[in-house]
Amino acid sequence: MTNDVIATDHPLTTSQQETLAALLDTLLPASDDGTMPSAQAVDLIGYLTEKNAEFIPVLVEAIGHFDDGFAGLSLSDRYPVVEAFSKAQAELFDELLFHTYDCYYQDDRVLEGIGMAAGPPFPTGNTIEAGDLSLLDPVMQTSRTYRKYDQ
Amino acid sequence: MAGAADNDPVDVLIIGAGASGAAVAWSLAETRMRIVCFEQGDWTNPSEYPSTRKDWESQQFGPYHINPNVRGLETDYPINNDESPINVVNFNGVGGGTILYAAHFPRLHPSDFRVKTLDGVADDWPINYERLEPYFSKNDRMMGVSGLAGDPMYPPKQPPLPPIPLGLVGETIARGYNKLGWHWWPSDSAIITRPYEGRDQCLNLGPCMSGCSQGAKSSVDITYWPEALRSGVELRTRCRVREITLNRQGMADGVVYYDEEGTERHQKAEVVVMACNGVGTPRILLNSESAQFPDGLANRSGLVGKNLMFHPVGFVQGIFEERLDSHKGPAGCCILSKEFYETDRSRGFVRGYNMQITRGTGPLATALQGYTSGTIPWGPGHHEAFQKRFDHVASIGILCEDLPEEHNTVTLDPNLVDSDGIPAPKINYRLSENSEKMLAHGLARAEDVMEAAGATEISSSGVLEDAGWHLLGTARMGDDPKTSVVNSWGRSHDVKNLFIVDGSIFVTAGGLNPTSTIQALALYIADTMKKNLANLFD
Numbered sequence: 001m002t003n004d005v006i007a008t009d010h011p012l013t014t015s016q017q018e019t020l021a022a023l024l025d026t027l028l029p030a031s032d033d034g035t036m037p038s039a040q041a042v043d044l045i046g047y048l049t050e051k052n053a054e055f056i057p058v059l060v061e062a063i064g065h066f067d068d069g070f071a072g073l074s075l076s077d078r079y080p081v082v083e084a085f086s087k088a089q090a091e092l093f094d095e096l097l098f099h100t101y102d103c104y105y106q107d108d109r110v111l112e113g114i115g116m117a118a119g120p121p122f123p124t125g126n127t128i129e130a131g132d133l134s135l136l137d138p139v140m141q142t143s144r145t146y147r148k149y150d151q
Numbered sequence: 152m153a154g155a156a157d158n159d160p161v162d163v164l165i166i167g168a169g170a171s172g173a174a175v176a177w178s179l180a181e182t183r184m185r186i187v188c189f190e191q192g193d194w195t196n197p198s199e200y201p202s203t204r205k206d207w208e209s210q211q212f213g214p215y216h217i218n219p220n221v222r223g224l225e226t227d228y229p230i231n232n233d234e235s236p237i238n239v240v241n242f243n244g245v246g247g248g249t250i251l252y253a254a255h256f257p258r259l260h261p262s263d264f265r266v267k268t269l270d271g272v273a274d275d276w277p278i279n280y281e282r283l284e285p286y287f288s289k290n291d292r293m294m295g296v297s298g299l300a301g302d303p304m305y306p307p308k309q310p311p312l313p314p315i316p317l318g319l320v321g322e323t324i325a326r327g328y329n330k331l332g333w334h335w336w337p338s339d340s341a342i343i344t345r346p347y348e349g350r351d352q353c354l355n356l357g358p359c360m361s362g363c364s365q366g367a368k369s370s371v372d373i374t375y376w377p378e379a380l381r382s383g384v385e386l387r388t389r390c391r392v393r394e395i396t397l398n399r400q401g402m403a404d405g406v407v408y409y410d411e412e413g414t415e416r417h418q419k420a421e422v423v424v425m426a427c428n429g430v431g432t433p434r435i436l437l438n439s440e441s442a443q444f445p446d447g448l449a450n451r452s453g454l455v456g457k458n459l460m461f462h463p464v465g466f467v468q469g470i471f472e473e474r475l476d477s478h479k480g481p482a483g484c485c486i487l488s489k490e491f492y493e494t495d496r497s498r499g500f501v502r503g504y505n506m507q508i509t510r511g512t513g514p515l516a517t518a519l520q521g522y523t524s525g526t527i528p529w530g531p532g533h534h535e536a537f538q539k540r541f542d543h544v545a546s547i548g549i550l551c552e553d554l555p556e557e558h559n560t561v562t563l564d565p566n567l568v569d570s571d572g573i574p575a576p577k578i579n580y581r582l583s584e585n586s587e588k589m590l591a592h593g594l595a596r597a598e599d600v601m602e603a604a605g606a607t608e609i610s611s612s613g614v615l616e617d618a619g620w621h622l623l624g625t626a627r628m629g630d631d632p633k634t635s636v637v638n639s640w641g642r643s644h645d646v647k648n649l650f651i652v653d654g655s656i657f658v659t660a661g662g663l664n665p666t667s668t669i670q671a672l673a674l675y676i677a678d679t680m681k682k683n684l685a686n687l688f689d
Contacts, residue, residue, distance in 0.1 A: 026530060027529045027530060028529065028530075028533055028534075029530070029531060029533075031534040031535075035534075036534045051206060075531070079530055079531065082530070083530075086529075097522065097529060098519065101515055101518045101519060101522075102206065102208070102209045102515055105208070105513075105514040105515045105518060106205040106206055106515075110514075111514070114514055114537070114538065114541055114542075115474075115542065116478065116514065119205065120202060120203055120204050120205050120207055121202040121207060121356040121357055121358060121364075122200075122202040122203045122354070122356055122364040122365060123203075123354070123364070123365070124354075125354025125355050125356050125365070126354070126355040126356070126357065126476075126478075126479035126480065127355065127479075128316045128318040128319075128355050128476060128479045128480045129316060129317070129318055129319065129322070130316045130317065131316055131317025131318060131321050131322050131325075132317070132322060133299070133314075133317075133337075135317075135322065135325045135326065135329060136299075136325075136335075136336070138329050138332070139303070139328075139329075139334055139335060139336065140301065140303065142303070142332075142334075144303050144304070144334060145303050145304070146260055146261060146262070146303065146304045146305055146306065147260065147261070147262040147269070147493045148261065148262075149261070149262060149265050149268065149269055
């Protein structure tokens with residue numbers, strides 16, 4: 001059972017890490033064109049350790065719902081297993097999905113894959129078109145006015 | 152200027168450092184009176200706002216949540232919303248709600264001040280648009296408002312800065328309005344589009360509603376407060392007022408408050424100005440019971456805490472084939488429509504609503520919303536569904552005018568208290584039939600706009616739960632002490648040295664964001680106080 005020995009400061013055993021990787025890859029597999037990485041490629045444990053350490057025991061509980069063979073299944077075989085878990089443990093699944101999405105959609109590779117700039121919004125910011133104010137011509141050509149009343 | 156020593160008597164004590172408290176403090180500063188403002192929260196630091204962090208979106212689900220019951224900061228107070236379909240949302244700190252607001256900055260319309268005369272419902276205000284107009288303009292300059300002159304739905308006005316960019320979202324929806332022949336106009340926004348008064352212009356970061364790291368959004372901590380402090384006003388944070396105290400003559404003589412350590416203190420004052428919003432102000436007044444005012448201070452009319460008005464909000468979202476860059480630019484400000492703002496009884500309701508076009512959400516919110524709505528699955532197919540929606544969205548918020556009804560109230564919760572043991576506010580509110588019909592009409596018309604604009608998929612929701620931003624009407628102004636709490640310039644009918652300058656004093660709510668009008672009222676009240684200093688209490 002060497003797989004279940006915590007040999008480093010990683011909060012999960014090797015076996016748990018394998019299950020987690022398969023679970024994350026099921027939730028968010030890589031895109032077919034390779035633009036979007038799988039969720040197993042983003043550092044969920046690092047993110048949780050830094051930002052949401054209190055969720056790690058909950059994550060371990062979630063992983064415990066999957067047997068040792070789960071990690072060895074194909075994506076198409078893993079999907080119904082996770083789907084059943086999502087229905088049987090809806091609250092736990094929603095929490096797991098929230099943290100997975102949160103971590104995933106902060107990753108620079110992911111942000112660039114969806115057309116955003118890497119990193120936080122500030123200070124880079126964004127450029128957007130001022131827009132065509134001649135679109136207002138029809139509005140200004142009507143006789144519409146604000147509602148008036150006698151003082 | 153050195154501040155008044157703790158508990159030395161002050162001339163004017165302002166409670167609350169938000170939109171109205173900042174404006175009234177700045178205006179009164181020129182009197183050279185000793186003015187102190189108590190704020191229960193802290194200063195915020197723009198360099199720590201979420202948009203400086205990679206986890207900026209999830210911060211909005213935690214420490215920057217708009218609902219204080221979820222946010223749960225030590226500086227917040229709990230609110231019992233159990234008897235209301237709309238939750239109160241706010242921010243407690245220097246800047247108040249302007250820290251987290253979208254910065255939509257429309258003024259009430261002239262007709263909003265004459266609702267009874269024009270439509271036979273609610274009441275007229277004791278003042279009118281023309282009286283407030285100079286203060287609207289002064290406030291626009293102080294805050295730094297961007298917009299476009301010429302909107303036919305208003306009397307002439309000139310925003311000091313050019314409008315915020317329409318972007319692809321604005322242009323796309325504008326074409327929809329044009330196809331229908333309906334009114335639209337670039338929003339007046341308290342977001343600077345050019346460098347202004349030492350602040351740099353908007354960078355189109357997106358998440359305005361969790362604080363602006365750039366300082367381009369005009370929250371009062373960076374507009375009015377620096378000016379007021381330079382003029383000698385003292386602002387004390389972490390001072391939470393429990394009650395206003397009276398002297399034997401029935402005049403306010405100060406407040407009991409808790410400092411940061413939770414120590415009870417008393418601050419003496421010649422004049423007390425309430426600026427705590429439409430929930431915080433009645434909370435303190437109702438908690439200031441005495442032999443002279445057994446039902447709460449300044450409450451001989453019985454109207455303190457009654458006639459609470461929100462703006463019931465509906466939301467329509469459209470998905471478009473083309474990319475709209477929806478995540479870029481001020482999230483809550485783009486264009487608006489007043490097509491259905493005024494009464495048309497053939498619609499089955501009186502008064503009307505503002506249609507407020509908003510941009511899109513960030514990737515996390517898009518993915519989560521897609522999960523809960525079943526439109527973006529987890530697993531295989533996620534990326535394809537996500538890419539069809541992210542940056543392909545435009546939304547229309549329907550902001551309905553709420554009419555005053557006495558059964559909609561703020562009272563003191565008998566059990567719930569804040570961290571200092573002060574009773575929490577309890578909200579009892581229900582949507583009127585008029586509001587429900589108005590909301591349904593607004594949602595249907597917004598769907599028409601989305602269809603005309605070419606949306607391939609349209610969804611509607613409302614009334615939104617966490618949308619109780621606008622807290623109005625709970626200490627209304629009027630000329631008759633039997634039917635109002637304060638007079639036409641914010642002075643309590645019952646306590647002549649007690650003033651209220653926040654949204655509590657609204658007689659009716661209009662159908663749009665109230666901050667511009669709240670601040671114009673605060674400036675008008677401060678000006679009237681200055682003109683009457685010699686006989687302020689007569």
